[in-house]
Amino acid sequence: MNPFSQLHELPRQLRHPAVRDLAWTLLSAPLLQHADWPQRHPLSASTWAQAPGLLADWLRQQEHDSGALEQWLARTHHRRLGLYYEQLWQFALHAAPGVELLAANLAIREEGRTLGELDVVIRDAEGDHHLELAIKLYLGPAQSDGAACANWLGPGRHDCLGRKLDHLRLQQLPLSSSPQALAALSNWQAQQVQAELWLGGYLFYPWPGHCDSPRGAHPQHLRGVWLTRQAWPAFTQQQGGRWLLLPRSAWLAPARASQAECWSLIELNQWLTQLEPQAAPVLLARLEVDDNGDWQEVQRLFLVADTWSQEPAAELEATTDA
Helix, strand or coil: CCCHHHHHCHHHHHHCCHHHHHHHHHHHCCEECCCCCCCCCCCCCCHHCCCCCHHHHHHHHHHHHCEEEEEEEECCCCCCHHHHHHHHHHHHHCCCCEEEEEEEEEEEEECCEEEEEEEEEEECCEEEEEEEEEEEEEEEECCEEEEEEECCCCCCCCCCCCHHHHHHHHHCHHHHHHHHHHHHHHHHHHCCEEEEEEEEEEEEEEEECCCCCCCCCCCCCCEEEEEEECCCCHHHCCCCEEEEEEEHHHHCCEECHHHHCCCCCHHHHHHHCCCCCCCCCCEEEEEEEEECCCCCEEEEEEEEEECCCCCCCCCCCCCCCC
16 A cells, blocks of 8 residues: 555654655555545655655655755645645655646635635546545544544544544545536546545554554554553653653654753653643653664653543644644
């Protein structure tokens, strides 16, 4: 499913934050192996897919000179995680040999009313494709069926994996076959457009305890843990390393930092004492030093309020979701 699985360690070797995010976006495993709608890596018919080393060289070139990527990202001031993820894909699709990016965020309208948007429309050796691209972080249930996608919630609890998949299946993906979309796509002589999805992100498992992976999860999906403030002291007794608070802009690639940027556990605990008991979930990374003296992420976790799993969705802050 991912033609670049042998490059999965490359993001950790890069230092520029946006280039690391770009590499992570292109190389990380999807959340799902099986879904109700076809999944397709956007670069699966590119020249890079036939020679992954060429993609690795291109990413290292971006690390050497990140100006083009920085200019691309500076075109918009929106910093929603999903839009950032789409921007990274669009940058790569513009550069990918063997792929033509026909349209991005193509609005489909009828009589002045917007019906929706097509994330990207591409043309490659396998035809024309409408791809929906999404980045999601979901927390698994502590006391209910983990196999049920409906029980995997976003940190703000207003989103769930089951609802996202339903929205993709029932609304976003069928849109490209509508008469209004076909009329818009005729500008590129697009015919028999294939609608597919690519869903990246992380799944967070409860600690302590256990829950099954959601039905259809990819065996190599990226994972972390989530725990309550009450469980935090017991959790940290088992952990070494240093810590980093991850702002939304750093939710993609594994963190890399200098020692000066990291917190000791004492410093982190002091910061946590200032948080309100019902504060929104925070995303933390635990880091360990590598052979070059840099601190690399080895684990990530959501720390949530003690009542997080009991609160109704409408009463929780929703802005932490992707």
